[in-house]
Every structure is written in structure tokens, then in C-alpha cells.
Amino acid sequence: MTAPSLSRNLWGRRFDSPLILAGGTAGFGRELALLDCWDRVAALVSKSVTLKPREGNPPPRIQETEYGLLNSIGLANPGVNSVVQQEINGSVNIPCPLIVSVAGEEEEEFHRVVEVLEGSPMPWAYEINVSCPNVASGGLPFGSEPSAVERISRAVARVSSRPFAVKLTPNAGDMVETALAAQEGGASGLTVCNTFLGMKMDWRTGSTLIPRKVAGYSSPALLPLVVARVWQVSRTVSIPVLASGGVARGEDVLELLAAGAEMVQVGIRLMRRPRAASELFREAEELLQ
Ligand SMILES: Cc1cc2nc3c(=O)[nH]c(=O)nc-3n(C[C@H](O)[C@H](O)[C@H](O)COP(=O)(O)O)c2cc1C
Known part of the structure; x- marks a missing residue:
């Protein structure tokens, strides 16, 4: 096997770095622009945007654990119209392509959000976050049902x-099946994957700091779980x-x-180290040399 190169191609565009800032961990880039932390950032995925404004979950929404971070943001955002006006069109000019993350509570919401985003010249691409709960099927994530993922992908492909x-x-379903369903529906790529469900409980009182109790867990210790899924999915599909x-x-x-990834996203690392992309790139480059 040949060692991977750090130059990548994604959707017809060439990047000199594989590193993308993960959805929800860099907002729309405003804070990173203040710190000027763009070295080796290939692209930024925005926080997830829904059709209507969402308050999100009650605070606290974040809890650090010994080896990682729990988050329970609940898709807090001002809704796609306001995001387009304030964050995307009227805000900072980020020096890399913007991938807008799209979420919804019902199947129709995803393509309707994309329709609004199509009116803005700024997004380069979209990331469809099917990890959110499907209200119509009792709160299971859309991503647990391959047929729903295929329909959502098809509807997005039609308007995008x-x-x-x-x-x-x-967190539910067979990821390889869901990946194939997304590809069948016309997706141009797959992000593998969102956070794993986790919870931290005070054993003395039985209470949790996060009111929703179960949250999304991110940790460097989960890397082998992600490597396995990237390997399984990338050898099955033909999209990046x-x-x-x-x-x-x-x-x-x-x-x-x-393991087969075309690009690599970085999330919580960025919260401690805003120049994570630059640092990770340098470390990877040294190893390759
Ligand atoms: C505070 C926080 C907010 C997040 N918000 C979103 C989001 O809005 N949409 C999304 O698809 N993923 C969201 N994620 C998940 C990340 O994009 C990423 O998939 C996850 O943290 C795993 O990567 P990491 O181990 O590099 O952090 C969020 C994660 C964190 C920690």
C-alpha cells in the first residue's frame, strides 16, 4: 500500500490539505476569522441549519468528561432565512469554501432548507445531517432508516x-446500508460519522448535568470506531x-x-486548539517525510 498524500480532490476541486472543520464546532467561521486560524483549513462545515429558528436544548449543553466531550445542542439556530442574511451573505468572508450543514425534523424540511440556500452564492456544498430525530417516526434519527435517507437525498439532489x-x-441502523441508500438517492459524498450517544451520571445522586441526559459524545478514544466505519463504507460506495x-x-x-477517507474533519480538537488544522497538517507531513 502506498502512503496517503495530503493533497486531495473533492467534487472537482483540488485541496492542498485534507482538513475540514466539522459541523457545529466552528460556527460560521466568525471567531476563527478574528483569530486568523485558516492555515491548512480546506473547508468549513457550518453548524446545522433548520427551516425555522430553534431554541435548542436547555442548558447546560456541553459537559467535559475524563476522555471527551458530551454535547446536547439540539440544533439551536436562528433558521435558514436569518442564517443566509446574517451569517452567510452579510458576515465575514471566510478564505475557504463553506459547506452548509442542513438539518430537519421532517423529511420535507431538508430540501426546503436547501432551496433557500440555493438563493445565496456563498455555499460551495451542503452536508445533510440525518442524525437528527425524525419526529414522525418517534424520534429515531432519519439516518437509522435507509429508505428515509434515500428519499431525503433524492429530494435534495432535485433542488441542489x-x-x-x-x-x-x-447510533442506529447499519451504516453501510444507509451509505448505499444515500448514494442511490444521488448524494455526492458521505460524512462518516456524527457523534455517538453517551451520558455522564453522578453516581451519588443519579442525576445528570445535561438536562436531556443522553447527549452526543466525541472523544479521541472513538477513533478506532470511526476508522472501522470509514473503511467499511468507503470500500462499498463509489462516492467520496x-x-x-x-x-x-x-x-x-x-x-x-x-482507511479510505478523501477528507478528514476535525471537531473538538479545534475547541482547545483553534489552529488544529495547521498543527495536524504539520504533524502528518512530518510523519510522511
Ligand atoms: C459542540 C458541538 C456541536 C456540534 N454541532 C453539530 C452540528 O450542528 N451538526 C453536525 O452535523 N454535527 C455537529 N457536531 C458533531 C461534529 O461535527 C463531529 O462530527 C463530532 O464532534 C466528531 O468529531 P470530533 O471527534 O473531531 O469532535 C457537533 C459537535 C460538538 C462537539
Whole structure:
């Protein structure tokens, strides 16, 4: 096997770095622009946007654990119209392509959000977050049902002039089947994957800090789970896989590329180290040399 190269191609565009900032961990880039942290950032995935404004879950929404981070944001966002006006069109000019993350409570919402985004010249691509709960099927994630993922992908493909990845959930269903369903529906790529369900409980009182109790867990310790899924999915589909989860070292980036990822996203690492992309790239480059 040949060692992976750090130059990548995604959807007809060439990148000198594989590193993408993961959805919800860099907002729309405003804070990173203040710090000027764009070195080796290939693209930024925005926080997930819904059709209507959403308050999100009650606070606290974030809890650190010994080895990772729990989040229970609940898709808080001001709704797609306001996002387009304030964050996408009227805000900072980020020096890399913007991938807008799209979420919904019902199947029709995803393509309706994309229809609004099509009116803005700014997005380069979309990431369809099917890890959110499907209200009509009792709160299971859309991503647990391959048929729903196929229908959502088909509807998005119909209205979108831009490439889109479907971001899969590890929490229900068979990820390979869901990946195939997304591809069948016309997805241009797959993001593997969203956070794993987790919970932290005080054993003395039986209570949890996060009111919703169960939250999304991110941790470098989950890297092998993500490597396995990237490998399983990328050898089955013919569209590019964007890895997401567990990246903390340059070594991890190389491992995910070797497992079949075209690009690698970085999430919680960024919260401690806003220049994570630059640092990870340098580490990976040194290892390759
Ligand atoms: C605070 C926080 C907010 C997040 N918000 C979103 C989101 O809006 N949409 C989404 O698809 N994923 C969201 N995620 C998941 C990340 O994009 C990423 O998939 C996950 O954290 C795993 O990557 P990591 O181990 O590099 O953090 C969020 C994660 C965190 C920690």
C-alpha cells in the first residue's frame, strides 16, 4: 500500500490539505476569522441549519468528561432565512469554501432548507445531517432508516445545484446500508460519522448535568470506531467519504486517509486548539517525510 498524500480532490476541486472543520464546532467561521486560524483549513462545515429558528436544548449543553466531550445542542439556530442574511451573505468572508450543514425534523424540511440556500452564492456544498430525530417516526434519527435517507437525498439532489454529503449516524441502523441508500438517492459524498450517544451520571445522586441526559459524545478514544466505519463504507460506495470523529494527532489523519477517507474533519480538537488544522497538517507531513 502506498502512503496517503495530503493533497486531495473533492467534487472537482483540488485541496492542498485534507482538513475540514466539522459541523457545529466552528460556527460560521466568525471567531476563527478574528483569530486568523485558516492555515491548512480546506473547508468549513457550518453548524446545522433548520427551516425555522430553534431554541435548542436547555442548558447546560456541553459537559467535559475524563476522555471527551458530551454535547446536547439540539440544533439551536436562528433558521435558514436569518442564517443566509446574517451569517452567510452579510458576515465575514471566510478564505475557504463553506459547506452548509442542513438539518430537519421532517423529511420535507431538508430540501426546503436547501432551496433557500440555493438563493445565496456563498455555499460551495451542503452536508445533510440525518442524525437528527425524525419526529414522525418517534424520534429515531432519519439516518437509522435507509429508505428515509434515500428519499431525503433524492429530494435534495432535485433542488441542489451543488454537491452534498450525507452525514451518517453511528447510533442506529447499519451504516453501510444507509451509505448505499444515500448514494442511490444521488448524494455526492458521505460524512462518516456524527457523534455517538453517551451520558455522564453522578453516581451519588443519579442525576445528570445535561438536562436531556443522553447527549452526543466525541472523544479521541472513538477513533478506532470511526476508522472501522470509514473503511467499511468507503470500500462499498463509489462516492467520496469525509471522515469525522476522534482526530487529535497527525497520525489519526493519516490513518483515516489510509482507511479510505478523501477528507478528514476535525471537531473538538479545534475547541482547545483553534489552529488544529495547521498543527495536524504539520504533524502528518512530518510523519510522511
Ligand atoms: C459542540 C458541538 C456541536 C456540534 N454541532 C453539530 C452540528 O450542528 N451538526 C453536525 O452535523 N454535527 C455537529 N457536531 C458533531 C461534529 O461535527 C463531529 O462530527 C463530532 O464532534 C466528531 O468529531 P470530533 O471527534 O473531531 O469532535 C457537533 C459537535 C460538538 C462537539
